[in-house]
Amino acid sequence: MSLALLTGRVEALVPGTYTAEAQGMMGPVPVTVTVTDREITMISVGPNRETPGVGAVAAPMTASRMVEEQSTAVDLVSGATLTSRAVVAAVEKALTAAGEDPKAWRRTVPIPTEIRKETRTVDLVVVGAGSAGMIAAVAAREAGLSVLVLEKADFSGGASGVCTGAFLVPDSHVQRELGILDDTPEKFERDLLTWGGASTDPVTVKLYSENAGLAVDWLIAHGVRFDTQSGLVRPQGSETPRELTLRGGCPEYAQRLRTLTGESGAEILTGTKVEGLRIENGRVAGVTAKNGRRGVEYEVSARAVLLATGGYGANRATIEEAVAASIDKNGKHPNEELLSAALYGGVVSADGDGLVLGAEAGAARDLGNAATVRWDGLEVLPGTGASLKRANQAVLPLGSILVNREGERVVNEAGPDDAILAAQHRAGGSLFLVMDEGAFGSFAAALKGRGLTRETLDGWIRANEAKTAPSNAESTISEEGASNGVAGSVATATAPTATEAAPAVSESAFAPLIVRGTTLEEAARRAGVDPETLAETAARYNGFVLNGKDDDFGRPASAMTSPLSLSGLVYILEEKPRYATTQGGLIANGRLQAITPEGAPIEGLWVAGEVARGALGQAAVPGTNLGWAATSGLTAGAVIADTLKREAAKNTAAVTTGGANAASGADTADTEAPSAPANSVKLPESEPLPVTGPTPASALDRHDANPAEGPSARDAALDGSR
Numbered sequence: 001m002s003l004a005l006l007t008g009r010v011e012a013l014v015p016g017t018y019t020a021e022a023q024g025m026m027g028p029v030p031v032t033v034t035v036t037d038r039e040i041t042m043i044s045v046g047p048n049r050e051t052p053g054v055g056a057v058a059a060p061m062t063a064s065r066m067v068e069e070q071s072t073a074v075d076l077v078s079g080a081t082l083t084s085r086a087v088v089a090a091v092e093k094a095l096t097a098a099g100e101d102p103k104a105w106r107r108t109v110p111i112p113t114e115i116r117k118e119t120r121t122v123d124l125v126v127v128g129a130g131s132a133g134m135i136a137a138v139a140a141r142e143a144g145l146s147v148l149v150l151e152k153a154d155f156s157g158g159a160s161g162v163c164t165g166a167f168l169v170p171d172s173h174v175q176r177e178l179g180i181l182d183d184t185p186e187k188f189e190r191d192l193l194t195w196g197g198a199s200t201d202p203v204t205v206k207l208y209s210e211n212a213g214l215a216v217d218w219l220i221a222h223g224v225r226f227d228t229q230s231g232l233v234r235p236q237g238s239e240t241p242r243e244l245t246l247r248g249g250c251p252e253y254a255q256r257l258r259t260l261t262g263e264s265g266a267e268i269l270t271g272t273k274v275e276g277l278r279i280e281n282g283r284v285a286g287v288t289a290k291n292g293r294r295g296v297e298y299e300v301s302a303r304a305v306l307l308a309t310g311g312y313g314a315n316r317a318t319i320e321e322a323v324a325a326s327i328d329k330n331g332k333h334p335n336e337e338l339l340s341a342a343l344y345g346g347v348v349s350a351d352g353d354g355l356v357l358g359a360e361a362g363a364a365r366d367l368g369n370a371a372t373v374r375w376d377g378l379e380v381l382p383g384t385g386a387s388l389k390r391a392n393q394a395v396l397p398l399g400s401i402l403v404n405r406e407g408e409r410v411v412n413e414a415g416p417d418d419a420i421l422a423a424q425h426r427a428g429g430s431l432f433l434v435m436d437e438g439a440f441g442s443f444a445a446a447l448k449g450r451g452l453t454r455e456t457l458d459g460w461i462r463a464n465e466a467k468t469a470p471s472n473a474e475s476t477i478s479e480e481g482a483s484n485g486v487a488g489s490v491a492t493a494t495a496p497t498a499t500e501a502a503p504a505v506s507e508s509a510f511a512p513l514i515v516r517g518t519t520l521e522e523a524a525r526r527a528g529v530d531p532e533t534l535a536e537t538a539a540r541y542n543g544f545v546l547n548g549k550d551d552d553f554g555r556p557a558s559a560m561t562s563p564l565s566l567s568g569l570v571y572i573l574e575e576k577p578r579y580a581t582t583q584g585g586l587i588a589n590g591r592l593q594a595i596t597p598e599g600a601p602i603e604g605l606w607v608a609g610e611v612a613r614g615a616l617g618q619a620a621v622p623g624t625n626l627g628w629a630a631t632s633g634l635t636a637g638a639v640i641a642d643t644l645k646r647e648a649a650k651n652t653a654a655v656t657t658g659g660a661n662a663a664s665g666a667d668t669a670d671t672e673a674p675s676a677p678a679n680s681v682k683l684p685e686s687e688p689l690p691v692t693g694p695t696p697a698s699a700l701d702r703h704d705a706n707p708a709e710g711p712s713a714r715d716a717a718l719d720g721s722r
């Protein structure tokens, strides 16, 4: 419907196509807007650097809402409000250029006052369309169940759509094809129990370790791709090389899962928040949910409900509750200080809804150690941290060191993450990564695909230069010199000024601490790091590189292959503690069924993914979160299908023998038995269960497999440090 028809407005736009841009989360978001004299006919969003899997998905969604509603006062896409706001602001600029007062377009389309009720009946309702939920939905569909997936955000994916993509592949075909033949579920189980500590649940760990390889094989058979080129990595806490990265990272992973879910015949309703559980005769019998935008309330009857709602990291109150609940014998929470200072780098949807829903049915929970804090956060927005894990790894062997504010090295930079975190904590919560220009080029390149680019970093550097008001022309650095990526290049003194060259970050915009200098001293001064001590530290470190031996912290020679070049540009960046995922959650039994505090299984209620506590204990081995989400999702899909079929068979038998009436809902399940199993999910408390779907003949895409290469350079570096 046109705005003119809706409002009676007669003002005319000047027909045409207009372009404009506004600042998003990671840089400018450009739009092209086509209008007639009274209607917006098209809005397209141009190339931008918004976070893949979140902002990049939300931007076109916001644009189509504006065209649909002929208004700029549309609902922002939940989970990506900054990007949505940027699209709206850019469109309003374009409308201004078209001769209209943008205020006239801020017309709120009334939320339907009459709420429509809809009822649905399915075998399984999955709450949350992250990786655990979508994989469970596909597995359940393949086993013959009817499935409805409800997702509160406007797009599916959750944390699984934005994560880094490190994925543990123990005991899988892909691991064997990459030359690791001796990994076993028992070894993986041992690692999980050791690394996770006392709060690891042996039953859940067993379930994870016995099915992790099957889950990886299942994913590959379903078209999920891993980047196998640089071989397997052995992460900290892992006895064996078992880590691969998802090809295309988590955005591609989530996209593949969306496609699979759609193809499986499971229905996904996005923008639909599950608000309550339906409990009948002591059994969880469905959910209530609401889509506010459409004005629909759903009453879903289901024989099984799977909570796959992700973590609770975005809910500060629950984090604090977790901290308070896990006081050690000295009356202190081991993670408390770290967590209070840590940036949050997860998704806003991870606000613990699953815990609240579980509580309605009396489900027990253990919030565990709250969250694993990592040291490698870049504060991209106040309080928000992006992971620098991959970028740090890329510069480790090159000209780079970590120092404290006093300019001293404090740790073996190639050492275990928890040792670096402890050093960072002792240093007052920040470490400063000092890089020469060659290292910085590799650092920026490694951020590609993570929503951060060289341009973003350069924009922040210029914004910081503008804020610290360079005292003379010599301190202004040439763009050419700054971007050529060549170690040792000397900047010219006649470069454009910082403010002239800062289109992406305005002076007032927030910028994390990242600076550069034509000398080490200049960079140090800008970063607030002691310049004299830093100069001594760098000279001493370069001596270690020359001798192939770090006398101070034992950084292995393989992790210091080139000195910190002092003849060219120097970059310094502040790294702060961050967390993205949470450790605790609802307690499940060995069949992933939620249980009461007394240990009784709650009929009809299952859990999977980050909301289910136990497999990862106090600290997650890197790559285990995604592995757990996939494994528990696949297992949940299979076990729910098995349970419902057994219940249906029992009820049929009871009816034919004149017993009690069969439970409702069996009519909605496909009557066919699942196709012959290629693998079996192994459950500690039950018979083996079928997982449908082929085992990959070859887990590898032959073009990028390179078994001969073995563990990566990083792996070698880490090995040397342990």
Ligand SMILES: Cc1cc2nc3c(=O)[nH]c(=O)nc-3n(C[C@H](O)[C@H](O)[C@H](O)COP(=O)(O)OP(=O)(O)OC[C@H]3O[C@@H](n4cnc5c(N)ncnc54)[C@H](O)[C@@H]3O)c2cc1C
Binding pocket: 127, 128, 129, 130, 131, 132, 133, 150, 151, 152, 153, 156, 157, 158, 159, 160, 161, 162, 163, 164, 165, 166, 167, 168, 272, 273, 274, 275, 308, 309, 310, 311, 345, 346, 347, 349, 350, 353, 354, 387, 580, 581, 608, 609, 610, 611, 622, 623, 624, 625, 626, 627, 629
């Ligand atoms: C930045 C970042 C990097 C990471 N990197 C890695 C990595 O490299 N390796 C690794 O192993 N792990 C990593 N993780 C952790 C990993 O991504 C998560 O643990 C995992 O994806 C969780 O999957 P999930 O399906 O349980 O939850 P999610 O993927 O978060 O999905 C949960 C979904 O439930 C929805 N939901 C919640 N409440 C409701 C409700 N009431 N109604 C309807 N829907 C609801 C949410 O909107 C969300 O879409 C990373 C996490 C982040 C944030």
